Amino acid sequence: MGIDITKMRNIGISAHIDSGKTTLSERILFYCDKIHAIHEVRGKDGVGATMDHMELERERGITIQSAATQVEWKDYTINLIDTPGHVDFTIEVERSLRVLDGAILVLCAVGGVQSQSITVDRQLKRYHVPRIAFVNKCDRTGANPFKVRLQLREKLGLNAVMIQIPIGLEDKLEGLVDLITMKAVYFDGDSGTDLRYAEIPPHLKADAEKYREEMIDAVSLFSDDLAEKFLGGEDIPEELIHAAIRKGTLLEQFVPVMIGSAYKNKGIQTLLDAVGSYLPNPTEVKNYALDLDHGEERKELISEEKSPTVALGFKLEDGQYGQLTYVRIYQGSLKKGEELINTRARKKFKVGRLVRMHSNDMEDITEGAPGDIVALFGVECASGDTFCGGGLNYAMTSMFVPEPVISLAINPTDKKSADQMAKALNRFTKEDPTFRTFVDQESNQTIVQGMGELHLEVYIERMRREYKCEVETGMPQVAYREAIQTRSDFNYTHKKQTGGSGQYGRVAGYMEPYSDGDYEFVDNIKGGSIPNEFIPSCDKGFKEAVKRGSLIGFPIVNIRCVINDGASHPVDSSDIAFQLAAIGAFREAYNKAKPCILEPIMKVAVEGPTEFQGNIYASINQRRGIISASTEDGTFSRVEAEVPLSEMFGYSTVLRSLTQGKAEFTMEFEKYGKVPSSISEALVKEYEEKRRKEQGR
Amino acid sequence: MVKQELIQRSPVRIFEKSIHGGLGAGEVGIISSQSGIGKTSVLVQIALDKLLQTKKVIHVSFTQHTDYVLAWYEDIFDEFIKKKNLENARDVKNELIKNRVLMNFNQDGVTGDQILRSLRAMIVDGGFKAEALIIDGFDFTKMSRERLAAIKGFAKEQGFSVWYSCTVTGESAAYDKKSIPLVIGDFVDLVDVVIVLEPKQDHIALTVSKDRDTYNPEHLALKLDPKTLLILEE
Numbered sequence: 001m002g003i004d005i006t007k008m009r010n011i012g013i014s015a016h017i018d019s020g021k022t023t024l025s026e027r028i029l030f031y032c033d034k035i036h037a038i039h040e041v042r043g044k045d046g047v048g049a050t051m052d053h054m055e056l057e058r059e060r061g062i063t064i065q066s067a068a069t070q071v072e073w074k075d076y077t078i079n080l081i082d083t084p085g086h087v088d089f090t091i092e093v094e095r096s097l098r099v100l101d102g103a104i105l106v107l108c109a110v111g112g113v114q115s116q117s118i119t120v121d122r123q124l125k126r127y128h129v130p131r132i133a134f135v136n137k138c139d140r141t142g143a144n145p146f147k148v149r150l151q152l153r154e155k156l157g158l159n160a161v162m163i164q165i166p167i168g169l170e171d172k173l174e175g176l177v178d179l180i181t182m183k184a185v186y187f188d189g190d191s192g193t194d195l196r197y198a199e200i201p202p203h204l205k206a207d208a209e210k211y212r213e214e215m216i217d218a219v220s221l222f223s224d225d226l227a228e229k230f231l232g233g234e235d236i237p238e239e240l241i242h243a244a245i246r247k248g249t250l251l252e253q254f255v256p257v258m259i260g261s262a263y264k265n266k267g268i269q270t271l272l273d274a275v276g277s278y279l280p281n282p283t284e285v286k287n288y289a290l291d292l293d294h295g296e297e298r299k300e301l302i303s304e305e306k307s308p309t310v311a312l313g314f315k316l317e318d319g320q321y322g323q324l325t326y327v328r329i330y331q332g333s334l335k336k337g338e339e340l341i342n343t344r345a346r347k348k349f350k351v352g353r354l355v356r357m358h359s360n361d362m363e364d365i366t367e368g369a370p371g372d373i374v375a376l377f378g379v380e381c382a383s384g385d386t387f388c389g390g391g392l393n394y395a396m397t398s399m400f401v402p403e404p405v406i407s408l409a410i411n412p413t414d415k416k417s418a419d420q421m422a423k424a425l426n427r428f429t430k431e432d433p434t435f436r437t438f439v440d441q442e443s444n445q446t447i448v449q450g451m452g453e454l455h456l457e458v459y460i461e462r463m464r465r466e467y468k469c470e471v472e473t474g475m476p477q478v479a480y481r482e483a484i485q486t487r488s489d490f491n492y493t494h495k496k497q498t499g500g501s502g503q504y505g506r507v508a509g510y511m512e513p514y515s516d517g518d519y520e521f522v523d524n525i526k527g528g529s530i531p532n533e534f535i536p537s538c539d540k541g542f543k544e545a546v547k548r549g550s551l552i553g554f555p556i557v558n559i560r561c562v563i564n565d566g567a568s569h570p571v572d573s574s575d576i577a578f579q580l581a582a583i584g585a586f587r588e589a590y591n592k593a594k595p596c597i598l599e600p601i602m603k604v605a606v607e608g609p610t611e612f613q614g615n616i617y618a619s620i621n622q623r624r625g626i627i628s629a630s631t632e633d634g635t636f637s638r639v640e641a642e643v644p645l646s647e648m649f650g651y652s653t654v655l656r657s658l659t660q661g662k663a664e665f666t667m668e669f670e671k672y673g674k675v676p677s678s679i680s681e682a683l684v685k686e687y688e689e690k691r692r693k694e695q696g697r
Numbered sequence: 698m699v700k701q702e703l704i705q706r707s708p709v710r711i712f713e714k715s716i717h718g719g720l721g722a723g724e725v726g727i728i729s730s731q732s733g734i735g736k737t738s739v740l741v742q743i744a745l746d747k748l749l750q751t752k753k754v755i756h757v758s759f760t761q762h763t764d765y766v767l768a769w770y771e772d773i774f775d776e777f778i779k780k781k782n783l784e785n786a787r788d789v790k791n792e793l794i795k796n797r798v799l800m801n802f803n804q805d806g807v808t809g810d811q812i813l814r815s816l817r818a819m820i821v822d823g824g825f826k827a828e829a830l831i832i833d834g835f836d837f838t839k840m841s842r843e844r845l846a847a848i849k850g851f852a853k854e855q856g857f858s859v860w861y862s863c864t865v866t867g868e869s870a871a872y873d874k875k876s877i878p879l880v881i882g883d884f885v886d887l888v889d890v891v892i893v894l895e896p897k898q899d900h901i902a903l904t905v906s907k908d909r910d911t912y913n914p915e916h917l918a919l920k921l922d923p924k925t926l927l928i929l930e931e
Contacts, residue, residue: 621824629800
């Protein structure tokens, strides 16, 4: 097989937007001889970064899809996943993290720990991914890696310790001092390919000593041997330090902080060394699956070739040659021609073409090793399916999929586009669980739903480019919800007598606000006034009723329906009669329960130079926003606010013009909040008019 | 209990009475003690009292980042409702949050002018008409007459009051004969009210060292519960 698992690293690059993730990946590919020239993100040379192979990504200078590639660094094999920074593409981040063993957390030396770094760190913690921090952009004006280190400690609560310090900063950044070998490292040559080790410059000697001592002190916790030598004032061998850092990092109790500038080709090779030295190999990460044959018992997976195969299809892509499924092999191996079972679909399939991905290019292989990330061709499956061999019936735990918050009506402009649109939607929904589509029964329009404006925009654009499908889009629509505010009683009889057997059912009880979930049904009937067999029918009826509220036709949430009385007829009662009785009862009580409209409230963080603060505050104020906090340190300020999603449409353009393009914002779903009465009245009116028009048609 | 009662029965009422109605627009008060005695808690209680009256409050913090301050608000609010059994606590809380803004500054990197500019941006551009400004964690060794006068002028112009916390170090040497912290000695005339927190055997005592023109350390008959750090009647 040739691959030594202990020398394998599955790592991701995670960070805030614009901290230079893709630039860093590009350098990594270059230094690992994967590519022969460096291309920049917003490719002035017209090529664009290798990992951003989508035309759209190159144009916009952002990463949309996570791309996987494999590189060789010294004797290490590294599967590298570049993830998007924009929260609209959050599912890409979630699924990458699902299969990663370690991560490089990239931070901007100027911006430091930004709001999204916090989000990313939270995700890393959720999946227990050990990390190395890389403070990028040390060549920029205002760069201060020491400040970033402090923020890592204070804001993220990480035990962040410098293992390097910079030689010069801003435009004087020359190289770095490695605190383990106590040598200065310079990156010579056109693209920084030649590493030159030298004595530490005299003016940095004292600093280097100070930070080294701090580092040794911190890592001595993870090695008794090292601690002993440290206290005894003995020389500490490098290997001992490496081992201690590795131990602390794997335990997630230590985060080595490295510095550099990807753009200026500084600090990348040393970072790659650290990936090999400190991040875990697949056998060092505990992964679990649920044994479906034994009551979903948790089973630890063993990264061994001899074990039966367990692999997770974590990402689908429709390529030129059909569906491509990215697979992480957790246990056993994946061989061409082997028969596996998809445990969700209960379907056997044969491993056909097996490839290794290098961003957009691929290489045919015959076998995948345990711990490896490869791709399969022509397998019918959905994102998140588990594939097992050797008679196992395991399922990997699924990943977190957030609910979409925004929707858009789309309309093909001609017949040909209509066919293509169906194809495109079919593929996109399969690839991306946060992208959904359905046909609105009332208006007969196709609606797409997603995580944000940019998310939907990208898919519309992809339809145009990849499917030659022209669509007209309506105004973006917010995914509203309805809810009740008080308790309300019902007592409803459904009776129908039209010859033959009739329908009869009486349902009594009440509905009330319920804060712990979307819907709950409670059966409080004593004495069997409704026969047991019809209780589920009542539940079904209520469930049907909460699908559409009567105010603006959106789903009703946070409601509990309780039945405590009713009546039945020996002949005329039936499942359908009680369903209809429940629906009738619901309608009777709903309007008395003070229904209200809820809207998605977004957590918005705006970051930019302090001079534009007034404009930023004003722009949030105009959008019904509530500023919760602002943080300032000299030149840079961050404003956190809660703003209704409906007010955020087009905000990126507004913000750009308010701040000369110098501020940026991120937003993610926070909660549902009550819509103010003036706006709610307008929404109801609009809905009624729409209905009237449709009925008139 | 409803919100109105909670406001009326608040120990902050007695606290205000003893300093003749509390601080008015353009007035500056200082809560002083050694660190870890309960200054932040008192400031948060003053802020929460305003918030319950649907007045807007800006809480400026210099030392900790915002999560730490938020935790204080959460804890004290929870203590409040636990004791008083408040109705619709969740709605009341949501209402409070709308009227509170936290601002966090880096003590070293930001000048007094910059802070004023940011406050002005928040109040004027952000449309956030605060009635009280709470400033916690400011290092008074960095305070100057000009800086304090500028804040006072701005507070007067915009109609809000200002409460500072002031940390003193050392034991008795930190205060002068009138129980005024030495560190504010140079501009004590610009400060309207000074309150000193002192740890006693089983509680923390509150004393008014300065109330406008009178410097007479007066026993307040108020104390902090050493466990919850809530203001209580003695």
